[in-house]
Amino acid sequence: MSIQMETQDYNCMFLGMTPTQIVCNETSERLCTSSDCIRAASYLLESMDFRIDPCEDFYEFTCGNWAKYHTRLDSVTRWSWYDIITKRVEHAIRAFLKSKPAAYESKVIGHCRTMYESCMKLNTSDDQMESGRRRAKELLKEYCFPYIHKEDRNCTFDWKATLEKVYTFLGQLTFRSVNIYSPGIQKKVQHYIDFLQPYETIAIDNPNGLQSFIWWMVIDNLIGSIRFNYNIYYRNISINQSNQCAQLVNDRMGMFLGEVIAMPIFLNETKPKLLNSFEEIRSAFNELVENSDWMDQPTKRAVIEKSQAMKVNIGFAEFLLNKTKVDEYLKDFNFTNSSFLVNEHMIAMGHLQFPFYGLGIEALNYGVAISTLGHEFVHGFGKVKDGWTNQTENEYRNRANCFLEQYKNFDISEIDQAINGTVNGTRTLDENIADTVGLLLAYKAYKIFIKKHGEEEILPAFQTFTPEQLFFIGYGNSYCASATPEELMRSNANDEHSLEKFRVNGVVSNLEEFRATFKCKANSKMVSKNPCRIW
Template sequence: MFGKRIAVSLLTTVVAAGLAATGMAQTGETGAGSTNSGSTNPGSTSSGSTLRVFDPTLIDRTVNPCQDFFQYSCGNWMKEHPLPADRSYYGRFSELYDLNLLHLRGILEQAETGANRTPNEQKIGDEYASCMDVKALDAKGIAPLEPMLRKIDALREPGELPGLVGELQWMGVRVYFDMGSSPDYADASREIGYFDAGGKGLPERGFYTRTDAKSAQIRREYVAHIAKMLALAGEPADKAAADAARVMDFETKLAEASLSAVEERDPQAENHPSDVAALTAEMTHFSLGGYWKTYDRTATGAAGAPIAGKINVAQPKFFAALNELMATTPMETQRAYLRWHLLHAFAGTSLPESFDQENWHFYAHVLGGAEKQQDRWKTCVSRVDREMGDALGEVYVARYFPPADKRRTLKLTEAIEQAMGRDIESVDWMSAATKAQAMVKLHGVMNKIGYPDKWKSYRTLTIVLGDAAGNQMRVSEYRTARDLAKIGKPVDRKEWEMTPPTVNAYYDPQENNVNFPAGYLQPPFFSGKEDDAANYGDMGSTIGHELTHGFDDEGRQFDATGNLKDWWTKSDEANFNARAECMVKQYDAIEVVPGVHLNGKLTLGENLADLGGLRLALMAWVLKADEAHVDMTAKMDGYTPEQRFWIAYAQQWCSETRPEALRTQAQTDPHAPDKYRTNTILQDMPEFAKSFACKQGDAMVIAQPCRIW
């Protein structure tokens, strides 16, 4: 399957999914989609956008900024942007995402019909057209999956499973477990094989185990969804219902043997070096040899297993349980489980519309609260971006990301990095020895801005017009082969985990690099036409956020070269943990929907990054303003530079989220909802209260702010 990266992104899956997938909690690579709005200005480009980084018209001046700064900064935006029916989430990220979608559609429509197309244009154009042709998909029905469905039906004993599991994974169906490449925790310069828990259709372990009424209801809806999918594929209703119950029972056993989202954030808990021979010996009821046979050996050019030597078995307990389950689970259950996941993987945009609708119903409506499906073209643009993002991104960047924007972002990044250096030097709770190591790590960060130096080649990928399901299989094969070919080779720190048009950013602790895709480096987050107060408050804080991830509760466990290696003295570690505990308590206390609290441990890394990032942005901006002799009392649009800095920070988070999505987010996502990324973070910044003359007793002023960096 696909390589494992522990990169931490800026946005929640709710946000990123609200942007990029109808199936917000979809586990496969097929989650279709994107968004809809009508509120953006289609003609805008990075230079002509009407979106502003600091926008006084979005402010609701009837709200007291010292009581609820999120509502104050975003109140008018919310009035003007009621949540569209097809969204679980709509925010300023969605505004830019919508604009990017229009740009990408323009590129794809040209590629669809142009004369003398380049090989890449043929691929992206034909894939888009195949995805859009719903009539053809309806006419084909499930015929493209029939050969595999027949193989599943023919399964009679556990010994036949390994070969079929290999085949299914090869075509992108994520059954039983995940396997791929990953940097070695002990030596981040090399890729090794990686085995991880997987094979579940619900977003996280707790969805299978929680005992409250709402969780039980979601499970009932999930079982009903599986039954409907099986029925759509031709099973009689009573058999489909019985099969769905069997699948639920089996997935619950997989879940019980898996780590929770909180546990998965601890790299030590996932660090279990092993080798292929040892795992082969342990999997007594699942022949790894038989499993490898169905993987294409040309992937690595080697005969035999595509993975040899050292591997990491992230969750040994899971594989021990899986080994037993393989032998003891009735074949009828395993056949139902495989059928369900096969349909699930292709439901989004490769099967008849009825599958797409049913898939949307559970993943976007039940789990996300969306009320209607988004336009097909958005789903299809997102699919091509996900599958061939570099082919699309190369054209996108040439049209919409001027070189000046790249230079400007790089300068801003360097200013934030310098602020971090000064910050590390100045903190009073860290010893000189740990500080010296922290500086080595900071200086080792690689800044990646806009797009990759080298575009991925799609030369070996065949895209056939009118064959959406076949194309999906071939894309999966292409990606799997590419991923497996990395094993045993040096890690390529210059490769990107996000496509260039993506509205998001990330830090990768094993590569020690920050990554800002071109799609994000635009208004309303960054603009060459606006002043430093706005750009530092917004994009500056994001750059600081990503940098701080190198020093959050998870990232700090990795050294400058990305190895999982403790470089902290015991007392510095204790000081850090005591300070971090302040934020755990602060976020544990937040109730996002009745009965559902945020999880302070799950969100700790992101909250540390938000707070640290904003502090770094403030430090860097104050220094720059000082050097430029900016008059800090001069008002623009009625606000001092400091006030505009805070408002620009808050306005990047203007958004609305449905309660269903908030619940799912609180239970699965390491990011806090946008309102708290604004208000709770600013409560921890006494400088904010000063800028708006907030006083003790105001909601935005708390007795004991948390402070780490």
Template sequence: MSSELFEVVREDPSTPLFQRESANLNSGKKLLTRSRILIIVAFILSVTVVLTVILAVSISSNEDEGNDCTIQGACNSKVLAYIDTRFDPCEDFFNYSCGKWLSANPLGDRNQVKVFTELAFDNWNHLIGYLSRSISSSDPEAIKKSKYFFSACTDTAYIEQNIQDHLIRFLTAAGGWHDVGIFPADEWDFDNLTNDHYVGSPAYFAFGISSDDLNSSKPMIKIQQSGLTSSSDAYEDEESLLNLTNTISGSLQLLLGNDSLENYDEIARGIVYYEKSLAQFWLTKTELRNYTLLYNPMTLRELTEHFPMDWVNYFNTYFSKAGFSGDFTEDSVVIVKTVDYIESLNSTVTSDAVNYAKWQLLRNELNHFAFALEDSSWDIFCKKKDPRSSKFGDSDKSACAEVVQDSMPLAVARPYVEEFITRNMINTVNETTVQIEKAFVERVMEKDWLDQTTKEQCLEKVNAITERFAYPEFIKVDKELDEFYDKLTIHKESNAFDVVAAVRYFKIQQKLSFYNKPTDKTWWLVAPTEVNAYYYPPFNQFVILAGIMQPPFFTATWPPFLLYGAIGTVIGHELSHGFDDGGQQFDKNGDRVKWWTDASIRQFQNRTQCFVDQYDQYNLLGVEINGELTLGENIADNGGVHTAYHAYKNVTNGKRVRKYGGHTEDQLFFVSFAQLYCSKFTVDSLEESTKTDEHSPGPIRVLGSLVNNEEFTEAFQCSKGSKMYPSDDWCELW
């Protein structure tokens, strides 16, 4: 597989990234006589006077009328169309920027509406079109497999007709389930977890393979908590426990019939209370952001002391089943991310422990097919309300497009990027990135709270960042794309159950292939068609995905105030992640080591606490924001806007300011930023998301970033004491 991806090009590796070149002004000159000089000077002065008058009239016309929407597609961006001038930008900038978008995008029967998700739905529609096309002889094998996958997934009649038989066969092959009458039922103990995990069970714990925090070039096995039916806080009150019990009991009735209703209730109650015992030691989402807490290397011998299971046999058997040689011994080292949870596991095999393990097998397998099942008894596996229901006539197809994207991201990206992504678009994002990085470094060098040693370390990290844009180049080469999916076995005759098994095996193959070899830092972690971008600290790399390279995030022909207000703030956001409360712990090589001075670290921690305190004060629809959980994203939002504005001013230096629809370019910079986060929610969806989502809700992302932005208050001439300019006590890092 080719490792060539899109990177910012440095023409000469020995040249500093941000070195400025001076123009060569030494051209041939002719001596002029004194008279000629006077004549020329007089002529120039007369022309200058005329041009000055014309220019003054032009500027006056633009500022007074405010209707110049023809320049570089300024109005085609729809940025003006969504502004609602009924709102005062200094009091409610979110509704000022998004008001008409919100009116045009009602909630309907959905629990939330966001720019991100609306674009994701549109992208899924494109994928549906690609995946629904007839197979062509010219299609690469990988594309054919994706179409077979989609066809099997959308055959919901087959799934509904055969799901019960499939699940019983699946559980029988996995050792049966004595208490619900699926025989033959093998005696279960913790040694069975190898087989259970291999066929997808999340019970008790899970493991992945990723870079060692202290040595990013070395992949390590990392073990963590896993296997609750609901979120950990659902086990804290009796009403939630009763709802979970009824759902599990109802699912068993649907699967096996109504003959043993009382028995199912008893089994379900035992499962729920067993899970409650696990949930007591569950780390919260905020705690899972603590790299120090999660880094616990130990040998398998030491791990056995925490939980007495044959870990050597577990890993050797798991690797062997997939055709790999793990060669694990008691001295093999793994990282345990959730030590207290692993220690809490009870090695005593009770009937509740067995039923819990079997239920998790069933739950995970059923979850793959829940979208196709209409019976309300399966509702626990489906979203409370399908957010696609108002937007799609056939939500099954959209669900399947998403599933195929998640399972074969590079195959489905191929037709998408061929249709929508051009080299000019990639070059524009590349050039914007260079300017964003230049501005970031300039801002770092201006920070008086950083000492010189730390500033130089930050500059080295920025210079070492790898940037990738849109998609990996190899997916446009048939042979290389086919080789990537060579071990994924999907045929025209494959049904949905065959496909799920094939994808499960393929993903296991991918996961285990990373072990015992240097970290592959060219690996794309997110599907190119996702409406997203990301920064990954162990790679010191950020990626701007193809799916986000569309309005309102990006158009290559936009003028700088829109380009930098939209995609520029996204790039600045990802760059700032390299220096947020998590990224700051990783050096230029992606290793979590101490690379700042103590003095700079203390200053940094004081300033990050300012953000925690700021966002802790916010609430939306009465739902409080968790400033600690959202800290990294809030730092990135703030840093992204500051850096992008700085870059925008750099590239427009010396150019006069026009007005568009009565708005200045500076004002529209901030409007284009805010419109990325246009969104509305139900209270229930907010309560759920604020527990688990590391991003603040859209209105808070806009408010929290701009109350810390002096350039914003100047652009809109906000008075101190207004909601958007409460005081001069800014929270600021980058």
């Protein structure tokens, strides 16, 4: 099968039963024929449903055919671009950990290999299972967590003192923004308790409070040493130990494994470009603040001062390039015992790859990767509004409440008729604001880029689309996913993010920039009757 797309200046077609290869007869200097452009165009053509009006359902327009060409296995409850890249990174890390060490490898990479080899020696015997339980219990008792033998209630739990001990013991403990009262967190705590005390030797005091949260955080670190057994015990599933151990090393040592995939092109080209994009984000944000009509001057000064002070680590922290500092950081950790107690870090750099970056044209890169930079930039201001006047903070709350009311009316049955309910506008509020403002900042940053560098080349087979339209298409496509009804319900009940469809449609419906770009009519579904906007 071949489908031909023609305009006055271009003649392009994609070949095969699926649109995985594009052939273009170049008749214009502005047509991008690089491998990155051709690959990006192919993937977009696979995902998009051109029968859908983008002004009526932008998510279906960008992702309507995604599941058809990206099959979710029955054993997988959710499948998305993020999951695909995560698996790609995990496979690369596993292959590296199984490979023969190179002579020039750093000491920390040697530690990663040691941890992997130690994990591979674990087995599912009853002795190993009981050993893992016993070690966790000993540690919890030593640090006076709400684990108490029934015959021993001499421990007094002091959460401040405990956190100090935990920090000393683990070396580092990162507390994320987690709703400790969510059913998902409580269920996970209970799963770990069930695993650790099959014979009712553990008592939990105040299970819904701060103690429960700290308990969960520490067990989540400790469980690395017995996760292989835990999965088999609780989930009753058959797993590949090599995959599980590679994932464990990635969870605990991911920040250091960035060295494995840090190619020279990333250090010399990609990272400097992303740092420039971050400065464009900052500039766009500062301009929005300066032009806002609801913030008074003292608050504007405080916000811009904080904006100017913000920094970003792209890919990995710079100190990781200093092997002396890394060795000092890790000098007290034991990589051969069964604890594996290095705190987990995401390999952000592992996700700065196709289809989130390297998409041929900057319109797509800004719509995907740079909108993520914008999202995180917004999060950098947190919930505490330092230096804000009461009047401005009250106005911010009013504007934020618009998002709460908007999202709580999104019906999740739009995704799958087998489920029902609405988005929790309160729990997802911060993420919804960051999504919207982040995409707006990326759009304005792209305009700054174009002003500096001029118009871009045109994506093959998408010559009828403007760069601005491709910017939004890139954003929408990055959230393509498929999931079981049960997984959709679970995510909607527990996740601090909205479901993917609403992370796309909810955001674009608030942006005048989207409406103008696609020339949507005022009564279109993707044009909110009461658009929410902070800046």
